[in-house]
Amino acid sequence: MAPKPKKPDLKSQKQTPKTSPNWPPLRPLLPAADLSLTPLLTNQIYLIRNFLPGTLCKSYVSFLASLPLTTTPGKPKKDEALRVNDRFQIDDSRFAEMLWGTTALKELVTTRFAEEEDDEEDRTSLPAELVERAHQLWGGEPLGLNPNIRIYRYSTGQFFGQHYDETNNLTFTPPSSPKAVPARTTWTLLVYLTSCTGGETVFYPEPTRANRNPEPIAVAPEVGMALLHRHGDHCMLHEGMEVTGGEKWVLRSDLVVQK
Numbered sequence: 001m002a003p004k005p006k007k008p009d010l011k012s013q014k015q016t017p018k019t020s021p022n023w024p025p026l027r028p029l030l031p032a033a034d035l036s037l038t039p040l041l042t043n044q045i046y047l048i049r050n051f052l053p054g055t056l057c058k059s060y061v062s063f064l065a066s067l068p069l070t071t072t073p074g075k076p077k078k079d080e081a082l083r084v085n086d087r088f089q090i091d092d093s094r095f096a097e098m099l100w101g102t103t104a105l106k107e108l109v110t111t112r113f114a115e116e117e118d119d120e121e122d123r124t125s126l127p128a129e130l131v132e133r134a135h136q137l138w139g140g141e142p143l144g145l146n147p148n149i150r151i152y153r154y155s156t157g158q159f160f161g162q163h164y165d166e167t168n169n170l171t172f173t174p175p176s177s178p179k180a181v182p183a184r185t186t187w188t189l190l191v192y193l194t195s196c197t198g199g200e201t202v203f204y205p206e207p208t209r210a211n212r213n214p215e216p217i218a219v220a221p222e223v224g225m226a227l228l229h230r231h232g233d234h235c236m237l238h239e240g241m242e243v244t245g246g247e248k249w250v251l252r253s254d255l256v257v258q259k
Contacts, residue, residue: 020092021067024059026052032104037113037228041217043137044230045203048108051226057193061249064088064151064193081163081239086153093147096253097175100145105189105226109142109255110134139186139232140257143174146185154199154248160240162204167232172256185254188231192221197245201227204237221248228255 030050038047052060069086076082100106113134135141146168154160165188172183190201199221205214218241219227229236231254240248 032107037108046228048226052224081161083160084158088151096145096147146254150252152250154243159242162239164235165231182259187255189253190227191251193249196248199243199248200241
């Protein structure tokens with residue numbers, strides 16, 4: 001059996017900058033009450049449309065274009081997926097906390113994650129039951145976002161081949177506590193800042209006895225839309241299709257849970 005194609009280990013190929021960018025403020029923002037965590041595939045893929053307003057996305061793309069992006073190597077290492085794009089990455093816990101706590105993400109993930117799936121009878125769940133359900137869905141107690149922030153720009157002709165995203169172990173300091181705890185990443189967070197022609201994120205479900213030839217699940221980039229998908233042992237094979245027109249800008253982090 002061929003090994004699973006992995007995402008390139010670009011952190012080892014280029015040092016992460018030590019100075020954090022002067023990120024633009026994350027505003028304006030829509031309140032969590034106006035947004036929803038919509039299941040595209042229950043327990044596997046979720047969308048948050050209008051997570052960031054279009055005006056904010058436009059400001060961010062203009063800012064990110066000024067950063068020193070690096071073009072990925074044209075030839076991947078053994079067992080790594082071929083990726084052709086430009087990227088920037090930085091370890092920035094402050095920005096990760098902003099993206100987690102000042103947007104609707106924390107509330108949607110920790111308290112409102114079940115609204116789109118529950119029927120009226122299930123909405124009387126006790127807080128303890130909701131916490132347990134959240135831990136089951138996210139793989140543990142959600143603490144925040146991975147401080148390793150990545151920016152991707154896919155221009156016309158660029159793409160990311162089929163691969164699996166891996167879990168990373170880290171020592172994490174939650175925003176509400178000064179004490180660091182052992183943690184791990186369990187879900188990938190992608191925030192699309194632009195739309196484009198092509199550039200879909202396509203997932204390939206594994207065949208089952210009931211469905212031996214499942215249809216791929218394609219997510220077209222939408223301005224301001226966030227996508228959460230499970231990674232690690234439960235990651236689905238997926239790829240970023242070739243951009244055929246325009247540019248695809250993506251902000252990437254990961255959901256962090258306590259071990």
